[in-house]
Amino acid sequence: MAAPAADHGSAGEVAFLQRVLSLIEQGQKSATYKPAVLLALINCCARRGHVADAQGMSIPVAELAAEVIRLYWDQVRPYPGLPAARSRLRQGSGDRLGGTSGRLAPARIPAAVDRLRDECGPAVRRPEQAELARPQEWQGAVRSVAEALAKRPLHRLQTMGPGSRDGVREAFLFDDSAFGEGVSGSRAITLTVDLRPGVARALVLGAPLLRPAIEVEWSRLVAAFNTLAWPEADLRSFLFDPARSGLGRVRSALIDAEGSGCFWCGQQVGSDGKCNGDKSNRLVVPGLLESWASRDRAALAEIAVDLVWPLGFERSRVTAVSAYSTLADGLPVWEARGVWRLASPDLRREALEVLESTAA
Numbered sequence: 001m002a003a004p005a006a007d008h009g010s011a012g013e014v015a016f017l018q019r020v021l022s023l024i025e026q027g028q029k030s031a032t033y034k035p036a037v038l039l040a041l042i043n044c045c046a047r048r049g050h051v052a053d054a055q056g057m058s059i060p061v062a063e064l065a066a067e068v069i070r071l072y073w074d075q076v077r078p079y080p081g082l083p084a085a086r087s088r089l090r091q092g093s094g095d096r097l098g099g100t101s102g103r104l105a106p107a108r109i110p111a112a113v114d115r116l117r118d119e120c121g122p123a124v125r126r127p128e129q130a131e132l133a134r135p136q137e138w139q140g141a142v143r144s145v146a147e148a149l150a151k152r153p154l155h156r157l158q159t160m161g162p163g164s165r166d167g168v169r170e171a172f173l174f175d176d177s178a179f180g181e182g183v184s185g186s187r188a189i190t191l192t193v194d195l196r197p198g199v200a201r202a203l204v205l206g207a208p209l210l211r212p213a214i215e216v217e218w219s220r221l222v223a224a225f226n227t228l229a230w231p232e233a234d235l236r237s238f239l240f241d242p243a244r245s246g247l248g249r250v251r252s253a254l255i256d257a258e259g260s261g262c263f264w265c266g267q268q269v270g271s272d273g274k275c276n277g278d279k280s281n282r283l284v285v286p287g288l289l290e291s292w293a294s295r296d297r298a299a300l301a302e303i304a305v306d307l308v309w310p311l312g313f314e315r316s317r318v319t320a321v322s323a324y325s326t327l328a329d330g331l332p333v334w335e336a337r338g339v340w341r342l343a344s345p346d347l348r349r350e351a352l353e354v355l356e357s358t359a360a
């Protein structure tokens with residue numbers, strides 16, 4: 001029985017993070033499924049806002065599968081650095097595109113995402129849109145990915161050491177005894193991943209360290225499966241930061257509704273445009289959070305309906321609650337171009353008050 005993950009103070013937290021990283025660094029490396037499952041687990045926990053998991057936390061395998069689809073969505077696009085005959089990146093050593101049988105079949109998860117994108121057609125640019133506009137196709141993909149997850153990566157995630165089957169194994173994240181090759185698709189979508197007490201919170205707290213480390217490991221695997229040089233320029237940003245592609249239609253509707261001024265400072269974007277770059281991926285001070293919270297939600301909802309685009313306000317809010325409630329003291333928080341404050345208990349409390357006041 002594993003001890004609760006993060007109740008030994010910071011030394012316990014660091015030990016936990018090392019163990020999680022060792023899962024992807026030392027585990028079996030025949031596919032990108034391990035980093036995918038870990039990243040998806042972190043995202044699922046972060047979407048729950050205040051992580052209260054003294055009793056553990058259950059994440060439905062279907063929810064995890066949806067998150068995995070979102071992760072692979074951009075990755076199955078044609079990669080410019082490949083021969084034209086093979087334009088999607090291989091995601092495993094046995095991922096043989098165009099193959100038909102046995103170990104020469106395309107890897108199941110990227111193939112399911114590929115198929116979903118085909119079914120949706122070019123008008124659907126983002127996975128969030130696919131979920132809303134093509135619910136049947138989306139559910140089909142979720143089912144197929146859930147089955148693949150339940151058969152292998154969920155069963156093998158916590159096995160370390162070179163020999164995948166016989167490696168060292170301790171189920172310190174969740175009890176994995178329900179998973180394995182025998183799980184059918186219809187059973188897979190009824191299962192849950194029951195994270196042990198403290199694990200969800202430790203994953204969210206560790207996300208700023210885990211996320212980049214997992215992305216680098218995933219990119220390195222993809223480079224190897226595709227015999228690309230490593231480090232391959234742009235591979236990581238192709239896989240994980242597709243420059244918000246497909247947001248063009250939303251952009252013009254938003255400019256119509258809210259004007260073309262910079263969201264943060266109000267200056268015309270033509271003459272300004274530097275705020276987002278300066279802010280980068282940092283959180284903002286509570287005052288700026290208020291301008292986000294006080295956007296005209298009715299107008300945004302109308303745009304969302306017109307474009308068949310999920311509004312996701314509550315999802316964003318809850319993700320922000322999770323980010324602020326785990327924000328470490330002393331980290332820089334963005335206030336204006338070149339102006340930063342350091343995170344403190346007061347700043348955290350103020351930010352959470354703004355977010356709570358806008359709860360649906």
Ligand SMILES: [Zn+2]
Pocket residue numbers: 262263264265266267272273274275276
């Ligand atoms: Zn600005």
